[in-house]
Amino acid sequence: MKRVLGVALGVLTAIGGFLDIGDLVTNAVVGSRFGLSLAWVVLVGVVGICLFAQMSGRVAAVSGRATFEIIRERLGPKAGLANLSASFLINLLTLTAEIGGIALALQLASSVSPGLWIPVAAFAVWLVIWRVKFSIMENVTGLVGLCLIVFAVALFLLGPDWSKLAEQAFAPSVPGSESAGAYWYYAVALFGAAMTPYEVFFFSSGAVEEKWTKKDIGQSRINVLVGFPLGGVLSVAIAACATIVLLPRGIEVSSLSQIVLPVAEAGGKLAVAFVIVGIVAATFGAALETTLSSGYTLAQFFGWSWGKFRKPEAARFHVAMIVCLLVGLAVLVTGVDPILVTEYSVVFSAIALPLTYLPILIVANDEQYMGDARNGRVTNAFALVYLVIILVASIAAIPLMILTGAGA
Amino acid sequence: MTRRSKRFDAPLPVLEPAEQYAGQVLDARLHLLDRQVLDRDGVPVQVVDDLELSDVPFGESIPSETPAPVIESILSGPVLGTRIFGGRPPSSRFHRVSWDRIAEIGIAIHLGVAGSTLDVTWVERWVRDRIISRIPGGHHDPE
Numbered sequence: 001m002k003r004v005l006g007v008a009l010g011v012l013t014a015i016g017g018f019l020d021i022g023d024l025v026t027n028a029v030v031g032s033r034f035g036l037s038l039a040w041v042v043l044v045g046v047v048g049i050c051l052f053a054q055m056s057g058r059v060a061a062v063s064g065r066a067t068f069e070i071i072r073e074r075l076g077p078k079a080g081l082a083n084l085s086a087s088f089l090i091n092l093l094t095l096t097a098e099i100g101g102i103a104l105a106l107q108l109a110s111s112v113s114p115g116l117w118i119p120v121a122a123f124a125v126w127l128v129i130w131r132v133k134f135s136i137m138e139n140v141t142g143l144v145g146l147c148l149i150v151f152a153v154a155l156f157l158l159g160p161d162w163s164k165l166a167e168q169a170f171a172p173s174v175p176g177s178e179s180a181g182a183y184w185y186y187a188v189a190l191f192g193a194a195m196t197p198y199e200v201f202f203f204s205s206g207a208v209e210e211k212w213t214k215k216d217i218g219q220s221r222i223n224v225l226v227g228f229p230l231g232g233v234l235s236v237a238i239a240a241c242a243t244i245v246l247l248p249r250g251i252e253v254s255s256l257s258q259i260v261l262p263v264a265e266a267g268g269k270l271a272v273a274f275v276i277v278g279i280v281a282a283t284f285g286a287a288l289e290t291t292l293s294s295g296y297t298l299a300q301f302f303g304w305s306w307g308k309f310r311k312p313e314a315a316r317f318h319v320a321m322i323v324c325l326l327v328g329l330a331v332l333v334t335g336v337d338p339i340l341v342t343e344y345s346v347v348f349s350a351i352a353l354p355l356t357y358l359p360i361l362i363v364a365n366d367e368q369y370m371g372d373a374r375n376g377r378v379t380n381a382f383a384l385v386y387l388v389i390i391l392v393a394s395i396a397a398i399p400l401m402i403l404t405g406a407g408a
Numbered sequence: 409m410t411r412r413s414k415r416f417d418a419p420l421p422v423l424e425p426a427e428q429y430a431g432q433v434l435d436a437r438l439h440l441l442d443r444q445v446l447d448r449d450g451v452p453v454q455v456v457d458d459l460e461l462s463d464v465p466f467g468e469s470i471p472s473e474t475p476a477p478v479i480e481s482i483l484s485g486p487v488l489g490t491r492i493f494g495g496r497p498p499s500s501r502f503h504r505v506s507w508d509r510i511a512e513i514g515i516a517i518h519l520g521v522a523g524s525t526l527d528v529t530w531v532e533r534w535v536r537d538r539i540i541s542r543i544p545g546g547h548h549d550p551e
Contacts, residue, residue, distance in 0.1 A: 063515050073442045077491045303444055303455030311549050313451055315536035369515050
């Protein structure tokens with residue numbers, strides 16, 4: 001019974017933890033402009049993150065080594081440092097977007113300007129990292145994040161023409177009002193939003209924090225293989241809501257209030273209350289994960305002691321996280337639009353994906369690290385297909401960004 | 409392979425393999441450099457930035473009976489820049505952990521001593537004493 005509860009809890013937190021500000025914004029933008037014609041990208045992204053997260057979790061559980069220790073060890077200092085700089089900056093960009101997201105959600109709830117909420121949000125994130133145990137932090141934000149299921153409920157309440165939605169999703173084509181360049185630019189963005197690299201830093205370091213061993217691999221595999229696809233279903237529900245309500249009226253998503261508009265239309269005040277709680281939990285959870293990831297990447301590269309579970313012994317790790325939060329805060333205080341930061345962060349995530357993916361794939365096949373828990377043939381076959389997809393997305397991202405003027 | 413350090417870049421003389429290997433064979437680049445070093449309790453201490461070999465006279469002929477150089481210590485120091493762009497910091501800038509402190513070499517290098525007794529962790533201790541312990545709650549782990 002306890003085991004069943006453990007599995008259920010793990011799956012539920014994985015669903016709630018899957019969505020972050022990047023998924024919310026990108027799916028709503030895509031839904032409002034392209035309908036469900038990009039839903040297939042969410043599927044590709046979800047299979048990719050399952051493969052990738054499962055692999056990095058297994059490497060961490062078997063070898064006890066987290067992602068960035070492996071990156072430096074395998075790539076050496078030159079390529080490792082280039083990798084660290086790119087991954088760290090993109091993670092910092094995502095962290096900034098998440099804190100902005102918390103502030104925007106709280107603004108919806110309170111009508112207090114986000115400029116006032118931003119310092120509060122950043123301080124709250126630090127306080128939780130400083131004081132709260134790792135497992136409690138993960139479970140609470142994940143479970144409360146489940147409130148976002150209200151997007152799926154709203155979809156049913158809106159009573160859409162299901163056959164039309166299915167046609168868009170299963171026979172995708174570029175809508176007449178949009179250029180092919182913009183279509184593929186948002187395909188890359190959606191892929192980056194589903195497969196953000198921080199989830200991998202966090203997943204593997206979290207496995208070390210929670211002292212996973214080989215015994216825990218099965219449980220983590222269930223969490224990932226059930227939880228993430230259901231999170232992906234929620235992503236598609238967000239896009240579908242935007243397709244039904246925003247697309248026909250030509251409303252372009254440029255703020256959080258437009259993302260929740262379909263929910264308000266379908267379910268009224270109660271549904272909006274749920275969606276706001278859900279967004280706060282999802283962005284807060286992701287802000288915790290990206291803040292920790294910034295500490296993890298730096299500490300693991302330079303060989304500092306790290307881990308939430310060892311505070312006094314991991315002093316540099318904690319100082320690094322405080323500095324990163326302050327940098328994110330400083331960026332937001334300039335008045336930059338968090339939604340815009342989010343849109344760029346998901347595209348840059350797609351660009352950085354090969355940097356973390358390749359070293360993990362190599363080490364997951366290394367006998368010295370993995371013993372008999374190495375990748376099987378099926379995993380490697382999938383992994384090679386994804387290596388190609390990730391490389392193509394990464395290489396195409398910048399030219400597409402320039403050609404389309406960032407999707408305009 | 410990337411260029412690592414001057415020490416390994418010098419053209420290598422052709423060496424006869426030793427008659428008998430006594431135990432595990434390690435490749436310095438593959439198994440030692442850039443590996444994580446953990447202390448007695450599994451706490452990360454440093455990454456192996458460089459290795460220090462026992463003195464090999466430079467520019468002199470070496471008598472045939474001279475024993476092969478051995479690794480004396482693993483080094484940690486400000487070498488990230490020099491390993492990327494070349495050059496070498498003076499040897500006084502390195503922290504040394506003597507080779508005999510190493511208990512086990514696997515996918516990480518395990519020391520047989522507590523990290524807090526080593527000079528290399530002074531920055532960590534300084535940050536802890538001067539910054540972290542002054543923040544309320546900084547003396548203990550999260551509840």
